[in-house]
Amino acid sequence: MSCWKIGPALATGNAIAMKASEDSSSWLPACAFNLVVGDGSTVGQTISEQMCIEKVAFTGSTVTSRKIMEGIAESDLKNVTLGLGGKSPNIDQASGIYKELLERFTNDVNQGPQGSQLQFDRTMSYIKSGKEQGANVHLGGGRVGDKGYYVEPMIFTETKREMRIVREGVFRPVAVVVELEDADDAVRQANDTLYRRVCSDSLLPIYPPFAFAGLASARKRRGRKDFEGSTAIRQFCSLQ
Template sequence: MTGESNGNLEKSTIKIPKVKYTKLFINGEFVDSISGRTFPTIDPRTEEVIAYVSEGDKEDVDLAVKAARHAFDHGPWPRFPGCERRRILLKFADLMEENLEELAALDTLDAANLYSVAKNMLIHDAAELIRFYAGAADKIHGETLKMSKEVQAYTLIEPIGVVGHIIPWNFPTQMFVMKVGAALAAGCTMVIKAAEQTPLSALYYAHLAKQAGVPDGVINVVPGFGHTAGAAISSHMDIDMVSFTGSTVTGHRIMQAAATSNLKQVCLELGGKSPFIVFDDVDVDKIAPLALSASLYNQGQICVAGSRIFVQEGIYDKFVGRLLEELKTWVVGDPFDPNVNQGPQVDKEQYEKVLSYIEHGKREGATLLTGGKPLDRKGYYIEPTIFTDVTDDMIIAKEEIFGPVMSIMKFKSVEEVIKKANSTKYGLAAGVMTNNLNIANTVSRSIRAGTIWINCYFAFDYDFPIGGYKRSGFGKDMGMDALRKYLQVKAIATPIFNSPWL
C-alpha cells in the first residue's frame, strides 16, 4: 500500500501566510461586491474556512468590464510602445519571485498544490512565462505587402480588445499567468473570473501587477461562480473575446453565450482523457514511475493527465508489478510536507465525484488492483487507485475523472493501440513510450491530440503551445500561438501617385 504522512511536519519552517486580499479588484482598487455577499474558500487539508471572499455577480462584472473597456479605448496600455509594456511585465515577474513563498503557500492552502513544488518550480516558471511574453511585447508588427496593382499596402497587428478570462482551480498560478501574460503583452485589457475554489492567489497577482505599473482598469479580478459571474462574462456585449480553461460542458455554454451575444471570439482548453502508451521495447524501471506521475500528479487534477495506460502485452505483467512497487513509496498527506507526493482533492464536490467514479469502475467489472478508498482522516484525501481489466466502453475509460485513478489496458499491435487511443471524444494530449523511432513517428502522427510527448510527460515550456483537438477545445495557451489569439490583423492600402486607383 501507499504511505501516509502523519501530518507532523515541521511547520515552523513554513510560514503560513495571513490572507491579505479577499475583495474584488476593479479599476485598480479592492472593493466589496455590490451585493455585499461573500463565500468561503476552503482548505482541502482540513475542510475548514481559510477566508471569506467577496462574491462577484453580473453587476460587478458590468463594473469590471466598464473599467476594462475604458482602459482599452482611452487608456495608455494598448498605446504604450511595446518596450514600455515589456518593462512593466519584467517588473511584474520580479515581484512574483520576491513574493514566491507567500504565493506558493496560498496555492497550497487553496488548491493543495504541493508546497515544495510550488515554491521551487511553479512560481519561478510562472515568472519566467511573464518574462517570455515581456520579450515578445516589443516584437509585434505587421508586414509590407507586395500587391499586384499600383497600391502600397501593409498590415497592422492590433490587440483584440477587452478579454474575459475564466480560469480553473487546479493550478491557480499557472492558469492565471498563462491567460494574463500573453494578453498583457498584446496590449489587451481584461476581466478575470477566478475560480470560486481558489481565488486567493489571483487577487494577490492583481495587487502585484498594479505595483509593477500596470495601469488601473487593465486587470480586473472578479471571484465568483460560473452560473453568475462566468455567465455574465461569456455573454457580455462589451467583451471582445473569452478565453476559458475547464470542462467541456461549460465550454459548450460559453460558446453558445458568445454566439448569441456579440459573436465574440472564443478560445477553449477543455477536458481530456489522455492515453499513455507503453511499448514493449522500453525500460520498465524508468517508464513505470513516469506513468505513475503522469496519472497521479496534483492528485490527478490536471487536464492532460495520462490516465488511460495502454501497455503492450509482452511487458504487461512486469509493468503492472513495477507500478505497484513504485506505488509503495508514494506518500499521501499534507501538501505542506516535503515528503508528500499527493495531497487532498480540491473540495468536497470533487472528492465525492472521484469516489463515485471508483464505484462505477467496480460495478462495471474492472479489477480494483489497489486503492479506491478515502483516507481515514480529516480532509479530502483519496488513496491512489489502479484499475486493470478495463475496457474502452467503461465509464472510467471514457470520462474525465480528474482524480488519482489509473486505468490500465493491454494491447498487441501498433494499429490496435492507435485505434484505442483515438476512441475518445477528447484530444488533448498523449504520451508515447518507445525506443523505436518508426513507432514513435507513426503513433505521434496518428493520434488526434494537440500535444504528444515521446518518452517524457508534462514537458511544458514557455514556447510550447498547449491545446486540444475534438471536444478538448481549440486555440492554444503558452508559446507565441497564445499571443496571436489576442491579436487581430488590419490591412491598409493606399494608391500610389498617378495609379489608376485614384
C-alpha cells in the same frame, strides 16, 4: 514574504488590503488585471454576454463551455478559446513489460485532497463505476480517513472499452492501464474516445516514430486549447 501574512490572516477570517513596497516596479497599468470572484452561473454568464469584452478564455468542463458559447452567441460572437476535457494515452512500446510496469507502482505516494465535496464525490463515483463494471482494482481507490477529501490514487486493470473509466475524461487520480496487442491496437484504442488527446510515446525503440501518426484529434470534445507557446500569443491578438 507577503504570503506569510496573507495565509494566517485569511485562515483566521480576516479581509486583506495589501500594499507592495514603494520600490516594487509597477509592471501593470491601472485596471489591466482584474480578478472577479463569484458563482459561474452569474459572473461567468455576465462575462460571456458582456459586449465590451472582446475575448473569453476558459478551462473547465464541456457542460460549462456550452453555456459560455450560448452567452457569446447571444451577445457579439466574441473570440473564444476553450480548454476542455481530454483523454491522453501514455503509450509504452517496450515489449512484454506490462506486469513489470504494474509492479513498479506503489502506495507510497503523497497527494493533496480533492478540491471540494463535489469533486470528491465525482472521484468516488468513477471508482464505484469501475468496480461495478468489473474492472480489476490493482492499487488504491479508498478514502483516506474520515475527514477531508483525501482519496488514494487508483489504478484499474482488466478493463473493457465500454467502461466509463476508459471512455470518459476522468481528470482525477483514477488511472487505467491497458495491455495492448500491437501498435495498430494502440492507435485504435487511443482514437476510440469523444475527446481530443495528446499522445505520449515513451521508451520508443528503433521503431518508426510515425507509428502513431494515426492518432486523430479532429472534432473531439477537448475544445481549442491554444494556451501554450506562440499560439497562445496569437489567440489574444486581433487586427483592427
